[in-house]
Amino acid sequence: MKFSARAQAITPFLAMEFGKRAAELEAAGRSVVRLNIGEPDFGAPPQVLEAAAEAARGTRLTYTAALGLPQLREAIAGFYQRAHGVRVDPARVVVTAGASAALLLVTAALVDPGDEVLVGDPSYPCNRQFLAGFGADVRLVPTDASTRFQLDEQLVRRHWSPRTRGLMIATPSNPTGTSAPPDQLRAMCGFARERDAWRVVDEIYLDLADGDASGRPAPSVLACDDEAVVINSFSKYFGMTGWRLGWCVVPPDMVPVVERLAQNYYICPSTLAQHAALACFTPEAIAVCEQRRAEFAARRRLVLDGLREAGLSVPVEPDGAFYVYIDVGSTGLDSMRFCERALDEAGVALTPGHDFGSCGAGRHVRLSYAASREQLREGLRRLAQFVAGLGVRGSMAA
Numbered sequence: 001m002k003f004s005a006r007a008q009a010i011t012p013f014l015a016m017e018f019g020k021r022a023a024e025l026e027a028a029g030r031s032v033v034r035l036n037i038g039e040p041d042f043g044a045p046p047q048v049l050e051a052a053a054e055a056a057r058g059t060r061l062t063y064t065a066a067l068g069l070p071q072l073r074e075a076i077a078g079f080y081q082r083a084h085g086v087r088v089d090p091a092r093v094v095v096t097a098g099a100s101a102a103l104l105l106v107t108a109a110l111v112d113p114g115d116e117v118l119v120g121d122p123s124y125p126c127n128r129q130f131l132a133g134f135g136a137d138v139r140l141v142p143t144d145a146s147t148r149f150q151l152d153e154q155l156v157r158r159h160w161s162p163r164t165r166g167l168m169i170a171t172p173s174n175p176t177g178t179s180a181p182p183d184q185l186r187a188m189c190g191f192a193r194e195r196d197a198w199r200v201v202d203e204i205y206l207d208l209a210d211g212d213a214s215g216r217p218a219p220s221v222l223a224c225d226d227e228a229v230v231i232n233s234f235s236k237y238f239g240m241t242g243w244r245l246g247w248c249v250v251p252p253d254m255v256p257v258v259e260r261l262a263q264n265y266y267i268c269p270s271t272l273a274q275h276a277a278l279a280c281f282t283p284e285a286i287a288v289c290e291q292r293r294a295e296f297a298a299r300r301r302l303v304l305d306g307l308r309e310a311g312l313s314v315p316v317e318p319d320g321a322f323y324v325y326i327d328v329g330s331t332g333l334d335s336m337r338f339c340e341r342a343l344d345e346a347g348v349a350l351t352p353g354h355d356f357g358s359c360g361a362g363r364h365v366r367l368s369y370a371a372s373r374e375q376l377r378e379g380l381r382r383l384a385q386f387v388a389g390l391g392v393r394g395s396m397a398a
């Protein structure tokens, strides 16, 4: 069979490939500490599980509206008001099958073949695959530790061209767990807006970001740019990866456009997941999620300390999500080789930087600390031993 050029251009998602290799090793009786995948180990809050059981018993699980259950759209809008102090009209909230489907709808709605889109490098690979799939000319803009591996206004200005139609930003970022400072986010969005270009901001890790010095939660881009398109999900903060539920907030004139696309692409998001997700916004479920957020912060400390002791450097400390981007340059191994050997020889699954772009990709490895403290301690112990066995002592964290 001949497959489309589009399909053939899609490269494997290495985090998943290393997961497959880890599963093979486990099946052969080896112990593997899986720090490769961005999946919270907690699962959904108990309130959500109860609501799901209730919904499965009592409701005929028919299709919902393509835009999602009206009460869920209202609940999400209410969450923006309570958690981030921004008013969002529920009519602008579109419930989707995970952030992935939100990205699919949004790119289908915004991108024409040949449109240039600026995306930071490194960044989450699937976002740029959606863009490229709809024919965008994805311009990967190299970033480094000096901008916390995020785009900033200067970079956007420098790489902007007359063909640039949009800007895609994820903050906090996967793979680095670092956020774009709010003033930079405002400046970048303002610059693009003045040029009539769209801004898609992936905030899937926003509620797992640190607050500011006075304890205020990290702000949504909607606080500074109410026409930005925002992507979010139940996968990370609410621990519901396998439920396949997310949302986007779009400008009013885009609602009917994404509605038509959703109707045609997948009819509606999972009805059972939508009913269950209503329980996410109860004070009890939010309290559970907030406890987990604190747990992630503790795990981050544990991982940063452990990596330093292992002689591995982390160029920028993360401020959110559950990722650490490690510089393995001092080991003399390319990140792909480092990950292969760490898995085969030490039983630790990580993700090479090559998944996230090409800038610095050979030097960096992503570690996900969405695993229990026990697993993290064991993983760090194995990594320290592995690095020591390589016979080079890495430089201490910069």
Ligand SMILES: Cc1ncc(COP(=O)(O)O)c(C=O)c1O
Binding pocket: 038, 097, 098, 099, 100, 101, 124, 170, 173, 174, 202, 204, 232, 233, 234, 235, 241, 245, 246
């Ligand atoms: C930055 C980013 N955006 C989107 C997604 C997709 O998430 P979902 O599970 O909601 O489809 C992920 C998943 O890891 C991610 O890291």
